[in-house]
Amino acid sequence: MSGTASERWTERWAMRWAARVNGRSNARSNARATMRATMRTTMRPNRWLLATLMLATVGGWLYGTAPSHAEDTDQARQLAELMDTERTPRRVRLALFKAQTYRERGQADAAIAVLEDHLARHPDQDHYLVRYQLGNLLAMSGNMQEALPHLQKAVQLEPQLYPAWRNLGEVAYELGQNELAAEAFETAFAQDPDSTPEILYYAAANWLFADRADRAVPLCETLVSGRYAAPHLEWYRGLATACVEAGTPGRAAPAMAELVRRFPDDPNAWLLAYNQAAAAGDYRRAALAMTVVGLLRPLTGTEQLQLGDLYGAIDVPATAVRHYAAALADSATADRYERLVSSYLASYQLDRALTTLERALADTPTARLWSLAGDVRYRQENYAAALAAYNETARLDPEAGRPHLMMGYCALELGEIDAAAAHLRRAVEFPSQAESARRLLTSLVTDIPE
Numbered sequence: 001m002s003g004t005a006s007e008r009w010t011e012r013w014a015m016r017w018a019a020r021v022n023g024r025s026n027a028r029s030n031a032r033a034t035m036r037a038t039m040r041t042t043m044r045p046n047r048w049l050l051a052t053l054m055l056a057t058v059g060g061w062l063y064g065t066a067p068s069h070a071e072d073t074d075q076a077r078q079l080a081e082l083m084d085t086e087r088t089p090r091r092v093r094l095a096l097f098k099a100q101t102y103r104e105r106g107q108a109d110a111a112i113a114v115l116e117d118h119l120a121r122h123p124d125q126d127h128y129l130v131r132y133q134l135g136n137l138l139a140m141s142g143n144m145q146e147a148l149p150h151l152q153k154a155v156q157l158e159p160q161l162y163p164a165w166r167n168l169g170e171v172a173y174e175l176g177q178n179e180l181a182a183e184a185f186e187t188a189f190a191q192d193p194d195s196t197p198e199i200l201y202y203a204a205a206n207w208l209f210a211d212r213a214d215r216a217v218p219l220c221e222t223l224v225s226g227r228y229a230a231p232h233l234e235w236y237r238g239l240a241t242a243c244v245e246a247g248t249p250g251r252a253a254p255a256m257a258e259l260v261r262r263f264p265d266d267p268n269a270w271l272l273a274y275n276q277a278a279a280a281g282d283y284r285r286a287a288l289a290m291t292v293v294g295l296l297r298p299l300t301g302t303e304q305l306q307l308g309d310l311y312g313a314i315d316v317p318a319t320a321v322r323h324y325a326a327a328l329a330d331s332a333t334a335d336r337y338e339r340l341v342s343s344y345l346a347s348y349q350l351d352r353a354l355t356t357l358e359r360a361l362a363d364t365p366t367a368r369l370w371s372l373a374g375d376v377r378y379r380q381e382n383y384a385a386a387l388a389a390y391n392e393t394a395r396l397d398p399e400a401g402r403p404h405l406m407m408g409y410c411a412l413e414l415g416e417i418d419a420a421a422a423h424l425r426r427a428v429e430f431p432s433q434a435e436s437a438r439r440l441l442t443s444l445v446t447d448i449p450e
Helices: 005-023 025-042 047-058 074-083 090-104 108-121 128-140 144-157 162-174 178-191 197-209 213-224 233-245 249-262 267-279 283-296 301-313 317-330 334-346 350-363 367-379 383-396 402-413 417-428 431-442
Strands: none
Touching: 090 108, 090 128, 108 128, 128 144, 128 162, 144 162, 162 178, 162 197, 178 197, 197 213, 197 233, 213 233, 213 249, 233 249, 233 267, 249 267, 267 283, 283 301, 301 317, 301 334, 317 334, 334 350, 334 367, 350 367, 367 383, 367 402, 383 402, 402 417, 402 431, 417 431
């Protein structure tokens, strides 16, 4: 047997933890679900109506004049000019006025019909305000698929119409066209001096949903920098998720340090710092973060298990024992028994390992648990009991070669040379144990199997 039990245990659980982090499909799904939920709650449910009413006032749709209270900025003046219907051709102005009148009466279908009729009868007067208003009305009516091309045409005809870019982003998001939504939100944010940072968050989230984490990372970094507002926890979550999906989880480490400084009493902040550190392979920092989570609120059984894995990966099996025991108290599964016993072995607590194994084998007798029982008995030099345990392992898992090799060791210790040779010949049939078994057989017999 090569290496100490502690080394083997640490390597095994470190590899297991790495596999869990690298897989990260569940974590990725949860992070994306959280971002989608955040977008759903922060996007106003009546956003289409509010946007239309606001722009009707700003653009002077009823009276054809810009508002006197408009902010004295180039962007505000430019938007007022773009929305000023007095600057439009007569037929366009008439169609917009009729549509607005119908909309105010609650006759959205009639308003839509007026604008569609204008486009059909006067293709030479295809105007961005007609497209914009038609897209809004269709979206308000729930016809997202029909609204999309009109909003796309509106920004094509007038790229500086940032309200249209924002609404295009929302429609594209609702339709699952995430890359288009991300580009639209990003453009809207860049053009609108009064944009809330949530618009930039929507852009980053949609880049993630479109599997373009490389585009999401810099946007999230801008958000958590505090340049536009005090960072929200969700923005840090977006950054951590984007960095992990981009293959650069370590890039989010400074932001995570800032996160826990900003929210030292929030367990969700520390949990996010734990996820990022684990993904980056910084198991010590991950263990620290999860430990703090446990000080702020009770850990779940799964979290206790994860913390046990972390302490095992950084070679602190005695501490891992405590967390595995807590996880076992939450749910007594074979897997949790195995981890607890493995940590007892790694910390040389053989009596506790054996006591736990006796309870485990009474509840859930698995091949792995019998193998661990054999390891404990072997280290106690109770070779007869170890041989019996390994025999049970082989019975429950016929595809495993290790129990046959270990039965060979036990038989040699008991002085049963013929039995040892038989076990070793069987072990030779398994690639992982073949070399060790042949080497032992060399000193016992001459007819070594090829």
